[in-house]
Amino acid sequence: MRTRILAIAALGTLGLQAFAASSERGFQFLSASEAASELGAVIQTGSSAAMWVWTDKVVYSPGDQVTVRWTVKPNNDFYPYTIVAYRQNNQTGAKSYLPNNNSTATDIFGNTVDQGFRITRLPAANKAVIVGQGGSVVSSTLTVPNELGMHTIVVQLRDYSGGRVLKAAYWKLGVVSAQEDLPSNITESRTLTxxxxxxxRGIVTVRNNATLTVNPGTFLIGQPGSQPPSVLLVATNGKLVAEGTKSRPIIMTSSQAVGSRQRGDWGGLIMLGQAPINDPGGKLTIEGLPELPETNYGGSDANHNCGSLKYVRVEFAGSLLRPNEETNSFTWGACGKATKAEYLQASYGLDDSFEWFGGTMDAKYLVGAFGADDYFDGQIGWSGRVQFGAVIANSDLSNRGMEMDNYERDFAAKPLGKPTFYNLTFIGNAANGFDESDSPCLYFRRGAGGIYNNIICQNWTTRGVGGANLDAIQPNIDNGDFNMNGILLWENGKNTTPAAASTLAGQVLAGLQAFAGSSRNFLVADPLLARPLEYSDPDLRPAPNSPAYRASFVQPPDDGFFDQSATYIGAFDQSNWMEEWTQLVQEQDLKP
Amino acid sequence: MAGLLALAAWGQTPPGTVSGSVFDASNGQPAKQVTIRTEGPQQQTVEVNQDGTFRLNLAPGKYILRLTSPLYMDAAVEDLDVNSGEVAEASTVMAPKGQSTVVDVVERISAVAATAEAALTERKLSAVVSDSLSNEELKSGPASDAAGALEKVTGVSVVDGGYVFVRGLGERYSSTMLNNAMLPTTEPERRVVPLDLFPASLIDNIKVLKTYSPDLPGEFSGGLVQMTTVEFPAQKTLNVSVSYGFNTQTTFNRFLGQSTNSTGEALGFGASARDLPGSIPADKRLFVGNFTDQEFQQFGRSMPRQYEVTPIRSMRPSQTYSVSGGNSYGKLGVVGALTFSSSPQHINEARRFLVNSGGGRPQIFSDYSDFNTDTEGVRMGAVLNAAYRLNPNNKLLFRNMLTRDSDQQSRVFTGLNGGNNQDVRSTRLQWVERQLFSTGVEGEHAVASLGNSLFFWQFTYSLSNRNEPNLVETIRGRETGSDQQFRFLNLPESGLHFFSKLNDKIYEPQGGWSKPFFSGPVSGIFKLGFRGTMRRRDFDSRRFRFFPVRAQTINFDAPTSVVLGDANIRPDGFVMREITRGTDKYTANMDIYGGFAMVDLALGPKWRLVAGFRIEDANIQVRTIDPLVPGMQPALANLVNRDWLPSVNAIYALNKRQNLRFSYGRTVNRPDFRELSPFEFTNIVGGYSTVGNPDLKRAVIDNYDARWEWFLGGNQLLAASYFHKRFKDPIEQIYRPTASELRQSFINVAGSVNQGLELEYRQGMARFSPKLRAFALQSNFTYVDSKVDIPVDRFPQLTSRNRPLVGQSRYLFNVISEWNQPKWRSNARFYLNTVSRRLTDVGTFRLPDVYQERQAFVDVVYQFALSENGKWNMRFSAENLTDNRYKYTQADFIVRDFRIGRTFTIGTSYSFY
Known part of the structure; x- marks a missing residue:
């Protein structure tokens, strides 16, 4: 029997049906001795496989039935694994291991460590049920326990010893006693648990010196069918403190069924402050919303505190208010230095993922994925700092990785928007330009200023570095207000101008080539990222021999904000800070 | 008879002479079919000549002249002294029958009888300063609609085809009345109805009142345009006319049409294929969550998706047909008219948009060098009026007017779009249908037993609507300067379908009572009246857009009809969603109740004084809510005011031919519906979006006028006016940016001052040389100086700190010369019209204001009577002979540049009776 399974495994990928039909719940597994002999001395450090796991909803009530599915693409990973799956209550830390809901670790076949974990080759699975009707791990649905709060479904690939986790997939879900409508005005401080x-629904405004605190692991569900769109708006006299954790991120998402959620299902998160903007009026109405006193932003307090965001995801946002005015996933209007923003993910935004309208706020660890427009967008004089940013555009829709302006209506407006970026990785979709014919990775226009260092751009549509109105940027270059260094470019424009994908001339807009050629460390080389184009389970960490580690990086300044130890180009070294709290699976890959 | 007279003359003192002219009170033209009978020492009866003049030789003594006519109300000139060998001037005016103000005018005659010995045109009589155009002038000019005709009036300029600026004050300060009733508008973004909706052939006369009197609605400052539809026939009439127009850049040229074109659309009725299909629910928004993917796919596929223009190789000439007729049947008079016209216009222009680049230098941001707008306008109109004279003292009138107008517009432009830095090609197909219906009943009752009181009442119901089904735009793009194929772009305007409907109604009851009184040298009329204007508007619109979900499943290089074809409308291709906003539907009311009391006094032979006050209560409410979104709270705006509006007009006769006038009036200007709502109103695609301001106050305006006028006899005149208007809290448009566009809003600025001069001159050339007898000249000139101060602290984005009002020219100048040669049955008119540069768009962000440069138009009309009796006429006109260049500049750049071509029209008309 076991030898037979090995023979089947040699066929490489097999549909789940075949596995389900076989005994032993469809998994091919090896005996420890077989595996050990096969492995020999190889020490496994990771997996080339892609894997994701999900359930049919994101928010459940106690007693609801849950079906868990997964997709596994072995990607020629023939290593043997111990597969462990469990549900973790992130409030208590308690784990319930599948298939028997043990509190101590079992593999998915129910073996404890003492019994000996059973190891197996990775099965190929496509949207296969693992828990639920006909499930390959548990053949009935999981009943949601009466344990309120955030839970995580985790599938781990451990090495043959069962001791070391080589890869894991996570699905966050909430167990709630009720779904409560937020009032349209939050005028007194309150906490969402x-x-x-x-x-x-509609505009929910935090104002009147109120602070809205959102506890870790809380879901906020944006409702469709509202004009103006459903947004959480933090007015200049309100604050939002949404500090999640790695295991309990705060998730603002669509109300629609998993698998058919779309960009623009709801509006997004908007935070407004009173830091300076460079419109001569000093105040503007934020994009995407009607002109009301609470939609104004801008002022003179560079230290304004819009609140604190940590481990927050905003998904499927971006309702359209009028032509050219969609709400962004994260919108910051004139937020100041005291505002905190770390570990934030925007995915499936109809407009930009992160957009700063003026202000001075900083941000760290930003993930933008599958957005229809740009990922990092700054204008109206934003001068903040950003370190560690990862962007993944899939082939649905996308525009530019970064789009920086000074001010659209007056390219020379003062004070100049001059953000500072370090350590970014941008993965594009290489598809033909879609809503704008020129969709490079980095796009500078309208008198943009700023410092852009240690950036990887791979697979963007037209080129790596582009822009417009360069004559308005030249003065900034001349006086050092615009600079770039340590830019690693690879295969941008490979579908539009294949020959240009490996030359500096092909990667940088003609008007900026002289700039790029003058010892600013523009490299055209493969950054050797682990699995950059596996959209639903990407791995953007560079291989040890990657040029990302070459000496062309510029050390981030020692100013108390930047992590000076990031001595590489791009957002990652060997640790993956996107682990667990992010959700990077394409929606079509979740459609049952 | 002659011998008898000669004999008498031989033996007695020589007779005196009475001469004069009789004018039509409504328009100052010579009156026709008038019989004069004398009462006094000698009885005579004469017919007034065709040119309105008469001459009588009478034995000396005191006389009364009785004037009668089938066309006019009876009139009399009293206290006429005829002295031997002297010529007594006895000109007068007669009020047309059937005009509501008729009896009023007759009484004015008696009231000013002391000065009636001078030549009186109605303008001279009029208590207020006005300019008017008679039906004859309308007919002999080149204009085909009321808007075009008004361009020739002193101090009037017409902007955007149909909006009247009187003395440089924009549409905000002008209002329009038809048959003495306020008119609703067909335009959701405008206050007043565009006057190009009214075919000239249906209009009997247009008056532009420039000074205020208390019997007029208090919302008045620049001017009040009063139109009267065709009047009652004196005899059976039936007239048909037809004309064809050839535009040098449209006729027989390529034209962008639309495939929906059908016979119905050629007649102005939109094809049902443009309507929102019945399968799309009317009671539920097409929002995410409300329907399944399959249903959305079905909705998307049922949407009318005609995105491309259909070129027409050779466009037909424009054409106009009209027929009018009337008759009287005993006490009943009926008149009706029908007109139909269809006129295509091709415009190719260059448009540019600027931005401030480094160092604050403007540079071109977007550059559309090939911007084509092809419009085919179809206009139909009908009038049916009836009057029933119960007896000489009681009269009933019914008036009905319907006008319909449709525009099929195809717009295609290509060029650099600065917003996304690529070459784009935009195609927009539009169909707009507008309709205005007005019906009214009115009555006049003279009651001799109540001291010759006159009662007047009127009730008018007007309904205007506008339907714009399926405005659709698609945009394709390619890299700048490349010659690649244009690909479909997922810009927010691209693939947008917009439907809108507007209904605007006015119910307007009004009534008045007036009574003459005499007391020695003081005579006058006392008047009381009221007017209720109840306006109701509802506006509803829906927007839909196709959103792409997974771009790689769609080939954007394909033609738009394939890109948005059925095969691509699917859950992972294009999905259609409704993007109607909560503010896309609103209802609004405006109730104004006004009452007035005034007195019109003749104080001796020199003075006339019209003074009184009006009180107006206004209540404006705008309610914005989307009833299809559950739980939505309505946004309300409400403005309530009571205003006392005093006014004084004094007329002083310097001598028999010259008047001096002084007037003062206080008027108000109220915010319009959309200006008050705190929410954002729809922006018609391509325009600014507009946000109202619920804090707006109504503006109060103090108007001062002085005028000197010299009536040179006949239709000859020399006049000069000075006006000065002080505005308190005037409402001005301002622009402020949001992140990605400019938004228009409104504020009360502290104050502004408008002042100006008008000169007018009308003269027959015979005065200079008998050889020039056939020629007449009239010209007018207006100079306006206006200044608005913009509060810098509140609107720092605006470039100009003070500037003239938007749309205003500093100079307006018209010359009209006429050549009339009855021998050759010919008449020709030559028009020269020029307006100086005017501000069209307020500059923002250090960019200067946009000005439209000086325009000059030359038109010629020639009419020739084919038949001796004048029943069959030919008419040739040549419009825009200089092919005026419409040029808009900003800084040193030309930002808009186009011409509309010369138009040559040939037409003929025939009168059966």
Whole structure:
């Protein structure tokens, strides 16, 4: 029997049906001795396989039935693994190991460590049920326990010893007692706890010196069918403190069924402050919303505190208010230095993922994925700092990795927007330009200023570095207000101008080539990222021999904000800070 | 008879002479079919000549002249002294029958009888300063609609085809009345109805009132345009006319048409294929969550998706047909008219948009060098009026007017779009249907037993609507300067379908009572009246857009009809979603109740004084809510005001031919519906979006006028006016940016001052040389100086700190010369019209204001009577002979540049009776 399975495994990828039909719940597994002999002395450090796991909803009530599915693409990974799956209550830390809901670790076949974990080759699975009707791990649905708060479904690939986790997939879900509608005005401080989910319908405004605190692991559900769109708006006299954790991120998402959620299902998160902007009026109405006193932003307090965001995801946002005015996933209007923003993910935004309208706020660890427009967008004089940013555009829709302006209406407006970026990795979709014919990785226009260092751009549509109105940027270059260094470019424009994908001339807009050629460390080389184009389970960490580690990086300044130890180009070295709290699976890959 | 007279003359003192002219009170033209009978020492009866003049030789003594006519109300000139060998001047005016103000005018005659010995045109009589155009002038000019005709009036300029600026004050300060009733508008973004909706052939006369009197609605400052539809026939009439127009850049040229074109659309009725299909629910928004993917796919596929223009190789000439007729049947008079016209216009222009680049230098941001707008306008109109004279003292009138107008517009432009830095090609197909219906009943009752009181009442119901089904735009793009194929772009305007409907109604009851009184040298009329204007508007629109979901499943290089074809409308291709906003639907009311009391006094032979006050209560409410979105709270705006509006007009006769006038009036200007709503109103695609301001106050305006006028006899005149208007809290448009566009809003600025001069001159050339007898000249000139101060602290984005009002020219100049040669049955008119540069768009962000440069138009009309009796006429006109260049500049750049071509029209008309 076991030898037979090995023979089947040699066929490489097999449909789940075949596995399900076989005994032993469809998994091919090896005996420890077989595996050990096969492995020999190889020490496994990771997996080339892609894997994701999900359930049919994101928010459940106790007693609901849950079906868990997964997709596994072995990608020629023939290593043997111990597969462990469990549900973790992120409030208590308690784990319930599948298939028997043991509190101590079992593999998916129910073996404990003492019994000996059973190891197996990775099965190829496409949207296969692992828990639920006909499930390959548990053949009935999982009943949601009466444990309110955030839970995580985790599937781990451990090495043959069962002791070391080589790869894991996570699915965050909420167990709530009720779904509560947020009022349209939050005028007194309050805390949202994760035993409930909260609906956002229309504009929910935090104002009147109120602070809205959102506890870790809380879901906020944006409702469709509202004009103006459903947004959480933090007015200049309000604050949002949403500090999640790696295991309990705060998730603002669509109300629609998993698999059919779309960009623009709801509006997004908007935070407004009173830091300076460079419109001569000093105040503007934020993009995407009607002109009301609470939609104004801008002022003179460079230290304004819009609040604190940590481990927050905003998904499927970006309702359209009028032509050219969609809400962004994260919108910051004139937020100041005291504002905190770390570990934030925007995915499936109809407009930009992160957009700064003026202000001075900083941000770290930003992930933008599958957005229809740009990922990092700054204008109206934003001068903040950003370190560690990862962007993944899939082939649905996308525009530019970064789009920086000074001010659209007056290219020379003062004070100049001059952000500072370090350590970014941008993965494009190489598809033909879609809503704008010129969709490079980095795009500078309208008198942009700023410092852009240690950036990887791979697979963008037209080129690596582009822009417009360069004559308005030249003065900034001349006086050092615009600079770039340590730019690693690879295969941008490979479908539009294949020959140009490996030359500096092909990677940088003609008007900026002289700039790029003058010892600013523009490299055209393969950054050797682990799995950059596996959209639903990407791995953007560079291989040890990657040029990302070459000496062309510029050390981030020692100013208390930047992590000076990031001595590489791009957002990652060997540690993956996107682990667990992000969700990077393409929606079509979740459609049952 | 002659012998008898001669004999009498031989033996007695020589007779005196009475001469004069009789004018039509409504328009100052010579009156026709008038019989004069004398009462006094000698009885005579004469017919007034065709040119309105008469001459009588009478024995000396005191006389009364009785004037009668089938066309006019009876009139009399009293206290006429005829002295031997002297010529007594006895000109007068007669009020047309059937005009509502008729009896009023007759009484004015008696009231100013002391000065009636001078030549009186109605303008001279009029208590207020006005300019008017008679039906004859309308007919002999080149204009085909009311808007075109008004361009020739002193101090009037017409902007955007149909909006009247009187003395440089924009549409905000002008209002329009038809048959003495306020008119609703067909335009959701405008206050007043565009006057190009009214075919000239249906209009009997247009008056532009420039000074205020208390019997007029208080919302008045620049001017009030009063139109009267065709009047009652004196005899059976039936007239048909037809004309064809050839535009040098349209006729027989390539034209961008639309495939929906059908016979119905050629007649102005939109094809049902443009309507929102019935399968798309009317009671539910097409929002995510409301329908399944399959249903959305079905909705998307049922949407009318005609995105491309259909070129027409050779466009037909424009054409106009009209028929009008009337008759009287005993006490009943009926008149009706129908007109139909269809006129295509091709415009190719260059448009540019600027931005401030480094160092604050403007540079071109977007550059559309090939911007084509092809419009085919179809206009239909009908009038049916009836009057029933119960007896000489009681009269009933019914008036009905319907006009319909449709525009099929195809717009295609290509060029650099600075917003996304690529070459784009935009195609927009539009169809707009507008309709205005007005019906009214009115009555006049003279009651001799109540001291010759006159009662007047009127009730008018007007309904205007506008339907714009399926405005659709698609945009394709390619890299700048490349010759690649244009690909479909997923810009927010691209693949947008917009439907809108507007209904605007006015119910307007009004009534008045007036009574003459005499007391020695003081005579006058006392008047009381009221007017209720109840306006109701509802506006509804829906927007839909196709959103792409997974771009790689769609080939964007394919033609737009394939890109958005059925095969691509699917859950992972294009999905259609409704993007109607909560503010895309609103209802609004405006209730104004006004009452007035005034007195019109003749104080001796020199003075006339019209003074009084009006009180107006206004209540404006705008309610914005989307009833299809559950739980939505309505946005309300409400403005309530009571205003006392005093006014004084004094007329002083310097001598028999010269008047001096002084007037003062206080008027108001209220915010319009959309200006008050705190929410954002729809922006018609391509325009600015507009946000109202619920804090707006109504503006108060103090108007001062002085005028000197010299009536040189006949239709000859020399006049000069000075006006000065002080505005408190005037409402001005301002622009402010949001992140990605400019938004228009409104504020009360502290104050502004408008002042100016008008000169007018009308003269027959015979005065200079008998050889020039056939020629007449009239010209007018207006100079306006206006200044608005913009509060810098509140709107720092605006470039100009003070500037003239938007749309205003500093100079307006018209010359009209006429050549009339009855021998050759010919008449020709030559028009020269020029307006100086005017501000069209307020500059922002250090960019200067946009000005439209000086325009000059030359038109010629020639009419020739084919038949001796004048029943069959030919008419040739040549419009825009200089092919005026419409040029808009900003800084040193030309930002808009186009011409509309010369138009040559040939037409003929025939009168059966």
């Amino acid at each position: 994760n035993d409930k989910a909260y609906r956002i």
